[in-house]
Amino acid sequence: MTFQDLAEKLKGGQKPIIAVVAPTGENIYSALKEVEKEGICTFLLVGEEDQIEKECSLFDLNQYAVLSSGNPADDAVDAVLQGKAHVLMKGKVDTSVFMKAVLKRKDELMKSALLSHILVAETAEGKLLGVTDGGMVIDPDLQQKAAITQNAIDVFNNLGVINPKAAVLTAMERVNPSIPASLDAALLSKMAERGQISGGIVDGPLAIDLALSKRACEIKGLKGPVQGDADILVVPDMNTGNIFGKSLILCAGFPSGGMIAGASFPIIMLSRADQASEKKNSIILALAAAGV
Amino acid sequence: MTFQDLAEKLKGGQKPIIAVVAPTGENIYSALKEVEKEGICTFLLVGEEDQIEKECSLFDLNQYAVLSSGNPADDAVDAVLQGKAHVLMKGKVDTSVFMKAVLKRKDELMKSALLSHILVAETAEGKLLGVTDGGMVIDPDLQQKAAITQNAIDVFNNLGVINPKAAVLTAMERVNPSIPASLDAALLSKMAERGQISGGIVDGPLAIDLALSKRACEIKGLKGPVQGDADILVVPDMNTGNIFGKSLILCAGFPSGGMIAGASFPIIMLSRADQASEKKNSIILALAAAGV
Numbered sequence: 157m158t159f160q161d162l163a164e165k166l167k168g169g170q171k172p173i174i175a176v177v178a179p180t181g182e183n184i185y186s187a188l189k190e191v192e193k194e195g196i197c198t199f200l201l202v203g204e205e206d207q208i209e210k211e212c213s214l215f216d217l218n219q220y221a222v223l224s225s226g227n228p229a230d231d232a233v234d235a236v237l238q239g240k241a242h243v244l245m246k247g248k249v250d251t252s253v254f255m256k257a258v259l260k261r262k263d264e265l266m267k268s269a270l271l272s273h274i275l276v277a278e279t280a281e282g283k284l285l286g287v288t289d290g291g292m293v294i295d296p297d298l299q300q301k302a303a304i305t306q307n308a309i310d311v312f313n314n315l316g317v318i319n320p321k322a323a324v325l326t327a328m329e330r331v332n333p334s335i336p337a338s339l340d341a342a343l344l345s346k347m348a349e350r351g352q353i354s355g356g357i358v359d360g361p362l363a364i365d366l367a368l369s370k371r372a373c374e375i376k377g378l379k380g381p382v383q384g385d386a387d388i389l390v391v392p393d394m395n396t397g398n399i400f401g402k403s404l405i406l407c408a409g410f411p412s413g414g415m416i417a418g419a420s421f422p423i424i425m426l427s428r429a430d431q432a433s434e435k436k437n438s439i440i441l442a443l444a445a446a447g448v
Numbered sequence: 449m450t451f452q453d454l455a456e457k458l459k460g461g462q463k464p465i466i467a468v469v470a471p472t473g474e475n476i477y478s479a480l481k482e483v484e485k486e487g488i489c490t491f492l493l494v495g496e497e498d499q500i501e502k503e504c505s506l507f508d509l510n511q512y513a514v515l516s517s518g519n520p521a522d523d524a525v526d527a528v529l530q531g532k533a534h535v536l537m538k539g540k541v542d543t544s545v546f547m548k549a550v551l552k553r554k555d556e557l558m559k560s561a562l563l564s565h566i567l568v569a570e571t572a573e574g575k576l577l578g579v580t581d582g583g584m585v586i587d588p589d590l591q592q593k594a595a596i597t598q599n600a601i602d603v604f605n606n607l608g609v610i611n612p613k614a615a616v617l618t619a620m621e622r623v624n625p626s627i628p629a630s631l632d633a634a635l636l637s638k639m640a641e642r643g644q645i646s647g648g649i650v651d652g653p654l655a656i657d658l659a660l661s662k663r664a665c666e667i668k669g670l671k672g673p674v675q676g677d678a679d680i681l682v683v684p685d686m687n688t689g690n691i692f693g694k695s696l697i698l699c700a701g702f703p704s705g706g707m708i709a710g711a712s713f714p715i716i717m718l719s720r721a722d723q724a725s726e727k728k729n730s731i732i733l734a735l736a737a738a739g740v
Contacts, residue, residue, distance in 0.1 A: 279699070290619065294626055327582065327690035334586055337687055364694045365721060372721045395629055396688040398619035400695055402656045407571070408700040429657060429664045 158282045159411055159437045162315065162444040166196035172448040174424070174439070175223075175232040175241035177257075178203045178249040185215035187426060187435035192218060197443050200241045202232040229257035236421050237264055242446040245424040245439070258423065267310075268418040269303040274311055275401040276441050277410040286312060286320075286388040287404070290397025292416065298340050301390065302353055305344060307417035308388045309356035314447040322348075323367035323386035324360025325396075329378060331361060337392035344390070356388070357381045364389070405434065413437030415445060422446050450574045451703055451729045454607065454736040458488040464740040466716070466731070467515075467524040467533035469549075470495045470541040477507035479718060479727035484510060489735050492533045494524040521549035528713050529556055534738040537716040537731070550715065559602075560710040561595040566603055567693040568733050569702040578604060578612075578680040579696070582689025584708065590632050593682065594645055597636055599709035600680045601648035606739040614640075615659035615678035616652025617688075621670060623653060629684035636682070648680070649673045656681070697726065705729030707737060714738050 166172075179185065179201045188199060198220060201208045205224035212219060225231040229249055236244050246254045258265070273291030276284050288308045293300055305322055312320035324341035331342045341360030348358035359382035365372035370384030391397040404410045411433055416423035422442035426435050458464075471477065471493045480491060490512060493500045497516035504511060517523040521541055528536050538546045550557070565583030568576050580600045585592055597614055604612035616633035623634045633652030640650035651674035657664035662676030683689040696702045703725055708715035714734035718727050 280701075294619075325687070325691050327586075327687045335687070364691045365698060368698050375721045391691065392687045395617070395619045395627070395684045396691055399617050399656045399683065399688055400692045403692055403695055404699055406657060406660050407696055407702065409572075410699065429667045 157284050157316070158278050159284075159413065159440050163194050163196055163440050165316070166440070166443055167194070170448055172197050172242040172443050172446050173200050173240070174198075174243040174245050174443070175200045175202055175235050176245045176247050177232040177254060178228045178247040180207060180211060180248045182215065183426075183428060184247045185211060185217055186432065187439065189215060189217055190432060190436040191439045194440070196440070197243075200232075200235060202228040202235065203247070229254050230260070233257045233261050233265070237261060242448050243422050243424060243442045244419075245442070246426070251425065254425070258419070265419045265421070267420045268307050270300055271416050271418040271423070272304040272307045273397075273414060274308050274417050275397070275404075275412055275414045276437075277401070277404040277408075277412040279410060280408075284315065284317075284387070285404075285410075287397055287401040288388065288390055290391065290394055290399075290401040291414065292394070294394045296393065298343055301340055301344055302347055303418065305348075305358060305388075305390050306353050306355075308390065309353065311415070311417050311445045312387055313355050314445045315441075317387055320356040320387040321382040321385055322356055322358045322388040322390055323362045323382045324358065324390045325364055325367060326361040326392060328363050329361055329366055329376070337361070340392070341390075359383070360390070362386075411437055413439070413441040415442045417445070449576050449608070450570050451576075451705065451732050455486050455488055455732050457608070458732070458735055459486070462740055464489050464534040464735050464738050465492050465532070466490075466535040466537050466735070467492045467494055467527050468537045468539050469524045469546060470520045470539040472499060472503060472540045474507065475718075475720060476539045477503060477509055478724065479731065481507060481509055482724060482728040483731045486732070488732070489535075492524070492527060494520040494527065495539070521546050522552070525549045525553050525557070529553060534740050535714050535716060535734045536711075537734075538718070543717065546717070550711070557711045557713070559712045560599050562592055563708050563710040563715070564596040564599045565689075565706060566600050566709050567689070567696075567704055567706045568603075568729075569693070569696040569700075569704040571702060572700075576607065576609075576679070577696075577702075579689055579693040580680065580682055582683065582686055582691075582693040583706065584686070586686045588685065590635055593632055593636055594639055595710065597640075597650060597680075597682050598645050598647075600682065601645065603707070603709050603737045604679055605647050606737045607733075608736075609679055612648040612679040613674040613677055614648055614650045614680040614682055615654045615674045616650065616682045617656055617659060618653040618684060620655050621653055621658055621668070629653070632684070633682075651675070652682070654678075703729055705731070705733040707734045709737070
């Protein structure tokens with residue numbers, strides 16, 4: 157499955173609505189414009205009405221519904237909670253203001269125990285590979301890793317992957333008391349066996365070659381349900397996820413997109429440094445993960 | 449500079465000698481055979497004389513010097529310390545036995561404060577990129593990170609890179625007290641300014657896009673001597689280095705090799721799961737780093 161496959165699948169159904177908080181500037185509109193071409197969603201543009209109308213015409217975007225607002229973050233979250241939109245997207249508003257508006261309504265919108273970031277990269281073989289968490293939780297403990305894993309599995313279920321295979325990565329496949337992440341990895345796979353993580357298969361600790369390469373598993377004689385065929389890679393901490401995830405984009409050249417999971421709706425936060433294709437893929441990913 | 453460039457450079461000089469501890473089995477001999485074709489080194493084969501002679505002829509390897517030994521690890525370390533070889537390579541002997549033989553002679557052979565692993569990958573643009581440490585030091589403290597960085601700079605100096613640029617990676621470029629690795633990164637770059645790390649330029653904390661992509665640095669307005677042009681990537685811990693480093697091989701398809709630095713001679717430890725090209729590149733790397 158590729159990003160284009162996800163986009164094609166979205167064309168069949170009801171068009172989800174993305175509530176965009178403070179859409180302003182070329183950076184935001186160029187991303188919306190790219191997605192508009194696919195005809196897979198519609199937008200609710202939340203912010204200063206005059207400016208939005210001016211920029212829609214300046215950037216040649218279709219006329220979408222506008223929610224006039226002086227507090228676009230709060231009002232957009234409210235709109236999604238009321239079912240008026242299915243995905244929340246940060247525009248030109250401070251990340252702290254945006255996240256405060258989300259966390260203010262935590263009790264209503266949290267589906268999971270925490271919000272986590274998932275990067276999805278399309279491999280050279282045309283498979284979607286999730287990496288989590290390289291963007292939200294700095295140094296997750298076991299419970300938080302369980303939630304991160306569950307969030308990723310839920311996203312993959314919504315993308316149409318039945319029983320996705322999650323590999324919990326460390327430097328090696330042995331449970332080693334001097335590598336705490338290897339203990340967490342073993343515990344996570346047992347938690348999944350006990351149904352404390354559901355909807356997917358979890359195994360760890362695994363080195364990345366054992367998660368991705370059947371050849372490496374054969375040489376090392378390691379058997380298991382995830383080995384060599386992982387859909388999701390759960391990393392020990394944010395530094396690892398960020399460095400490894402970005403290397404898939406920078407060094408491997410894999411098309412990719414990212415989103416925040418854990419709420420009852422996908423959250424999109426694009427970065428200025430994202431390539432145009434990454435912005436588009438992030439939106440496609442969130443639309444598919446919304447499961448409308 | 450590529451691995452092939454390194455091999456070409458080696459052809460000009462004196463041929464370094466690799467002491468191979470317990471060379472036995474197809475796995476070891478196929479690697480030696482690949483390097484033999486390049487004509488860039490010679491071997492001192494340390495182990496059971498009869499078996500070595502039998503296998504040399506079985507695997508069609510030239511007749512190299514043999515050091516008959518019942519304790520090949522100890523005797524090979526001794527040979528390198530006596531100047532009879534320039535590089536130490538682990539053959540079919542337990543890693544613990546091999547490392548014990550090295551550490552037993554620590555006082556004589558340590559050039560640095562500690563041994564560290566460096567992976568060197570050849571990017572699509574034909575540049576050698578170091579990643580350290582993904583294989584030796586599980587969770588290095590600041591002093592250990594300084595030694596890891598110094599070891600990598602020394603290796604690159606020997607490869608012929610004058611003043612290599614080392615980026616100390618974390619998830620972001622800001623010094624953030626809740627991300628301890630970002631504090632270490634800032635401290636390492638100041639230590640290099642003070643001459644506590646020498647022979648190269650060190651900057652951090654840097655996210656990987658800021659270490660490798662000039663475009664990302666321009667968009668984020670970040671200037672500095674390493675930005676977008678790093679030769680060496682220093683990672684926060686072994687899990688990160690291992691996952692990220694192997695992804696350069698598995699996902700980016702970069703040719704790569706690895707060695708252990710920090711002793712007065714390079715140490716090669718091949719893994720069964722290494723591809724033939726990785727084995728060959730590791731030997732070329734160690735030969736070039738030996739600076740004979």
